[in-house]
Amino acid sequence: MLKYGGSFVPFVPVRAEGSFVYDADGRRVLDFTSGQMSAILGHCHPEVVATVRDAAGRLDHLFSSMLSEPVVDLAEALAALVPALPRVMLLSTGGEANEAAIKIAKLVTGGWEIVGFAQSWHGMTGGAASATYKAGRRGYGPAAVGSFAIPAPNAFRPRFAGVSWQEELDDAFALVDRQSTGNLAAFIAEPVLSSGGIIELPQGYLQALQRKCAERGMLLILDEAQTGLGRTGTMFACERDGVVPDILVLSKTLGAGLPLSAVMTSEAISDVCDERGFLFYTTHVNDPLPAAVGLKVLEIVQRDRLAARAAAVGARLKTGLRALQAEFAWIGDVRGRGLLLGLEFVDEAGGRGRSAAELSDAVTDRALDLGLSANIVRAGASGGVMRIAPPLTVRDEEIDLGLELLGDAMRTVAGA
Numbered sequence: 228m229l230k231y232g233g234s235f236v237p238f239v240p241v242r243a244e245g246s247f248v249y250d251a252d253g254r255r256v257l258d259f260t261s262g263q264m265s266a267i268l269g270h271c272h273p274e275v276v277a278t279v280r281d282a283a284g285r286l287d288h289l290f291s292s293m294l295s296e297p298v299v300d301l302a303e304a305l306a307a308l309v310p311a312l313p314r315v316m317l318l319s320t321g322g323e324a325n326e327a328a329i330k331i332a333k334l335v336t337g338g339w340e341i342v343g344f345a346q347s348w349h350g351m352t353g354g355a356a357s358a359t360y361k362a363g364r365r366g367y368g369p370a371a372v373g374s375f376a377i378p379a380p381n382a383f384r385p386r387f388a389g390v391s392w393q394e395e396l397d398d399a400f401a402l403v404d405r406q407s408t409g410n411l412a413a414f415i416a417e418p419v420l421s422s423g424g425i426i427e428l429p430q431g432y433l434q435a436l437q438r439k440c441a442e443r444g445m446l447l448i449l450d451e452a453q454t455g456l457g458r459t460g461t462m463f464a465c466e467r468d469g470v471v472p473d474i475l476v477l478s479k480t481l482g483a484g485l486p487l488s489a490v491m492t493s494e495a496i497s498d499v500c501d502e503r504g505f506l507f508y509t510t511h512v513n514d515p516l517p518a519a520v521g522l523k524v525l526e527i528v529q530r531d532r533l534a535a536r537a538a539a540v541g542a543r544l545k546t547g548l549r550a551l552q553a554e555f556a557w558i559g560d561v562r563g564r565g566l567l568l569g570l571e572f573v574d575e576a577g578g579r580g581r582s583a584a585e586l587s588d589a590v591t592d593r594a595l596d597l598g599l600s601a602n603i604v605r606a607g608a609s610g611g612v613m614r615i616a617p618p619l620t621v622r623d624e625e626i627d628l629g630l631e632l633l634g635d636a637m638r639t640v641a642g643a
């Protein structure tokens with residue numbers, strides 16, 4: 228196999244169900260990353276399986292200029308959730324949808340400069356990768372001309388002591404203004420920077436960012452790949468802030484593990500796209516099979532009140548993680564919202580002095596041995612942030628089991 232992101236996990240699943248994946252020997256592993264932060268309904272949800280079976284046997288894939296009922300129904304269901312952004316296109320991946328959003332911003336504003344956070348992840352394709360600063364910038368030639376980054380505010384590791392996020396934002400935009408050639412098109416942001424280490428934008432930040440964009444004629448693109456569909460305790464993370472972006476991008480969680488993404492925007496922006504002949508013609512645009520899945524996912528998330536469930540069960544999980552923090556001095560911070568939580572390791576004090584990276588790797592390896600899959604991201608100055616994002620359907624007893632396994636892994640590492 229060609230490696231595309233470090234080494235592979237030493238566990239080979241043959242089957243998955245609910246919050247667990249199983250290998251050929253029947254060994255089960257609790258999935259605290261929802262696959263790749265996507266399987267919000269757990270694995271192989273019976274209603275999703277039935278929807279896939281039906282769609283695959285009835286209406287699978289079409290000529291890209293044909294619209295079908297599942298596609299229009301999903302667009303309408305999404306528009307009902309965000310009435311200010313009623314124009315929808317459906318694609319497959321997050322990178323692809325961000326690509327489309329960036330192109331829309333360029334076409335509509337006439338600019339081409341794109342600003343993002345220095346800890347961001349928006350995808351691996353050209354435009355999305357140019358706005359991704361967390362990883363992958365070296366070795367591939369030039370990024371898009373006019374790519375700028377500003378630091379995301381980090382309450383646990385502030386860049387400058389005593390400087391407020393508003394001052395930091397003002398300063399960052401003063402630098403953007405200096406560098407800009409007058410062609411700013413958009414700011415693209417994750418409301419919670421996940422790959423960047425579960426960095427939550429503080430209350431008020433998104434509103435302030437939106438003002439900065441408006442002052443410069445830039446569009447605000449919110450990438451809710453991971454935060455959308457209830458994960459943070461509201462249907463979309465930006466709801467907490469009372470912010471509606473110019474373009475809302477959904478992916479990962481919308482298909483709950485199947486490849487489906489959406490770009491949502493306003494009538495006004497879509498009208499300008501029409502006038503200027505916006506082109507984003509792909510093989511799988513508005514395909515009916517994934518749309519049918521997205522519609523079912525949305526129905527289940529709303530019917531089963533999974534956003535409220537994420538808030539409640541997330542609180543249970545956070546309380547348990549805080550108890551572990553009280554037990555181990557090398558857990559520096561517990562943060563995040565709903566069921567998108569982060570646990571930041573810090574260097575071990577005293578004689579042993581293991582680094583945060585060593586500790587986080589050892590805990591993750593041990594947890595997997597014990598039957599828990601979690602994921603570490605290295606972010607900026609930090610040695611390791613464990614991202615914890617179980618399916619929104621996770622049961623209380625599975626949360627407790629995960630905490631127990633994590634605690635056992637930590638105790639083994641502490642005593643090693």
Ligand SMILES: Cc1ncc(COP(=O)(O)O)c(C=O)c1O
Binds near residue numbers: 321350452
């Ligand atoms: C916030 C965010 N946006 C976009 C992407 C890219 O999505 P995809 O890998 O489906 O292209 C990711 C992937 O991790 C992500 O976390």
